[in-house]
Amino acid sequence: MNLNKLIFTENACYKAGQKIKVQGIMVHSTGANNPYLKRYVGPDDGKLGKNQYNNHWNQPMDRQVCVHGFIGKLQDGTIATYQTLPWDHRGWHAGGAANNTHTSFEICEDGLNDESYLKAVWKEAAELCAYLCKLYKLDPMKDGVIIGHYEGHQRGIASNHGDPRHWFSRFGKSMDDFRREVKALMGTAGSGEKPKPAPSEGHPAKLTEGYYRVRKSWADKKSQLGAYKVLANAKKKVDENKGYFVFAENGTKIYPKEENVSSETGQIHIVKSGDSLWKIAKTYLGDGSRYPEIKLLNGLTSNIIYAGQKLRLPVSAYLKVGDKVKITASRYATGETIPGWVKERTHTVSQIEKDKVLLGWPDGIASWVPLDGVKKI
């Protein structure tokens, strides 16, 4: 581990001066394509390099955000860890109760395509966790000790972010793998018990009894596309199949919770007399031959449309990466409620998929929001 120290004494979090008893470690990744530490850690100590925008976090900021450390690249490309708060300082990293129990660090993301970079920061992060576990006498394999931000959300102690799973999973790695790596680094320490799957709002991530069923409606048994023990797999199936939902064994609709179709977002076209799919595609997408995208998005099986029909428009009709948006949806793409303070803020689109957008971090929340649930500003 290449551990350095540059405490964020100018950040309001440091000035708040609260202490915690460290009971665990929360692993974050930044959600922004910039692997260089100087983006977040400053001023330049000769190794970091100069942040030309001077937007590092060691200053009063307009957002209440601060973590205990960062892992990323020095100016010369070397991987390093910077401690940025005393480890037992109360950080502002989780957006939930984990701030009172967990120390934290961010791993600086790159474009998420470079496996050698992930391996290097993964190793650095595991070494940091092994060091912290020894320091605070923590068992890395004990349930809830080392958790990713997304696991904190599943436990109800952190905001709804997907880090660092969205990155680790690209290279076939999980937080379970990470915990095992930390344990291995610590030698014989650790009890060896397997971490339990994290619960998710009354619906466990993995069922021991029964199944999560993917259907159009609970009553329509024939529409069932599959039955899953693992909730994430059921959700994935639904994400791939418009018009389907995840149901619990008692018939409760779990996901997605509601349709976020809103005409005020300007992402719906109401069909007028004389419209055709070709004409609509030409108007919004600049090319009539792209009409199959509208068909697909709306689940149309024929080219016939009728006046008054509401058609969702493909994302490329109105959004691109980098656009600033406000959230109009009441729920994230995962179905969870979006808090008011998140809706008040302006977010930057950092990734677009067929029916959802990723709003980035640090300028946003690093969460997926339904496509219909954002409004370009």
Ligand SMILES: [Zn+2]
């Ligand atoms: Zn996070």
